[in-house]
Amino acid sequence: MKISDTTSQDTILEPRPRRTRLLWISFGAAVLLMTVWMTAPAIQRWSQAQESVSESRLRLATVTRGDFVRDISVQGRVVAAVSPVLYASDMGTITFAVESGDSVRSGQVLATIDSPELQNRLLQEKSRLASLEVEYQRQNISTQQQQLENQKALDSAGITLKASRRELARAQQAFDQGAYTAVELDRARDDLETAEVLHRHAEMDAELDNNRLEFELQTRQLDVDQQKLLVEDVERQVNSLTLISPVDGIVGNLLVDQKTNVIRNQPVMSVVDLSAFEIEVLVPESYVDDLAIGMVADVRSGNQVNNATLVAISPEIIDNQVTARLRFEQPVPDGLRQNQRLSTRILLEQKQDVLMVPRGQFVESGNGRVAYVVRDGMAYRTPIVMGATSLSSIEILDGLQAGDTIVVSSTDLFNGADTVLINN
Known part of the structure; x- marks a missing residue:
């Protein structure tokens, strides 16, 4: 049996021209060269980079120049601003006239302190004042009486002096007429000298005694004045038992309970x-x-x-x-x-006119001495000198320029690399 072949089904192809083949080869070579040219920088960066990080994991910011405000929030x-605390001026039982939170006016009575001991002391001091005032009046009357007695003695000595002078004048006239002897004239002269001495002593006694009386009266007056001051002081203490609001406002905290015994200088309430x-x-x-x-x-x-x-x-x-x-x-x-x-x-x-960048975690990552500057998809480790910091910005003293782009997020991902490739 004869098996037929496929010759009858074959198609004879014409051989391609050599020129067309060369064109296709040239086109392929050109595409290959273009691809190599475009990818060469990326390949070079990739070969230089010590680390590679996705850009989506980073936060970038641009270095700017402007006014820097340093503040804290x-x-x-x-x-x-005014919240006075009222204190008990003396020991006693306190009675509040207001409650915590009540509105009060300046001068309004807030509380009173019942102090029987202080009240009794005031009555005693007033009684002593009245007694001293009576003593002063008595001394005043006694002084006037003694001054009158002194004036009487002085007037009597003055009259005696005048009489002695007249007697001496008559004795002198009688002696000139031969009616008086020299002895009688000398006696008249002695009487005049005695009267003059007595009058002079009466004047001195009256002056000294009047000074003494005035001094004693002044002493009594000082005792009265001193007691008045003491009474006024005790009255002030008694009046201070009534607590008065020093300002317009509201009652703050009541620091003790109603009808509580308080001690001197104990805080009791605030306004x-x-x-x-x-x-x-x-x-x-x-x-x-x-x-x-x-x-x-x-x-x-x-x-x-x-x-x-x-x-x-x-x-x-x-x-x-x-x-x-x-x-x-x-x-x-x-x-x-x-x-x-x-x-x-x-x-x-x-x-003003300060180089600054937004604040970020890169400060903590680089201890404030390192920043990563981004250029052409690469981040370069750059030493920097920082200045003042604020809530939102950081002053840059050295290492960066206006317009530089840096990584302001955490740079712990870079592991301290000098160059890092940033992938899109």
Whole structure:
């Protein structure tokens, strides 16, 4: 049996021209060269990179130049600028006339303290004052009587002196006429001298005795004045048993119970002045050296931002924090409440034309001395010198230029590599 072949089904092909083959070879070579040219930089970067990280895992930022504001943000608490605490002036039983939270006016009676001992002392001192005033009046009358007696003695001595002078004149005239002897004339002269001496002594005695009487009367007056001061002091203590509100506001805390026995100088209640509020903030210890009285601050209450000024800094550090006070610039915002929490921002420093970048975790990753500059898909480890830091920005003193793009997120993924390939 004869098996036929497939010759009848074959088609005879014409051989291709050599030129067409060369064109296809040239085209393939060109495509290959183009591919190599385009991928060569990527291959070169890949060969240089020590690490490779996806761009989606990084946060990039551009170095800019502008005004740098260094500030801190802390939580503040509304406190009354004036919140006096009232103390018991003496021991006794206290009776409150108001309750905690009541509105009060300046001068309103808030509480009274019953102190029988102090009341009794006031009565005793008043009684002693009355006794001293009687003694003063008695001494005054006695002084006037004695002064009158002294004046009588002086007047009597004066009359005797005048009589002696007249007697001497008559004796002299009689002696000149031969009616008196020399002995009688000398006797008249002796009487005049005696009268003069007695008159002079009477004047001196009257003056000294009057001075003594005035001194004794003045002593009595001083005793009265001293006792008056003592009575006024005790009256002041008795009046201070009535506690008066020093300001317009509300009653704060009642520090003791109603009808409780209190001791001297014991705090019993507080009054809050609602017309003046301040903000008490706790500032971290690391910022203490940067704080200064008079610094400007912003206080946010809802959607409203109010200006404030730093007015007080505590000298004591507690739990690594320092207490400071901010005072609102007029007018004080409405609707504030005691102990209300508010966000505050204290402006520490402001510089102009400063090279800066947004704040990020790269600071902690590189200890503030290293940044990764991104160029052509590669991140290059670059030494930097940082300056001041704020809540949102960091001042760059050296190592970067305006327009540079750096990695501001954590660079722990780079493992300290000098070059890192960033994949899209």
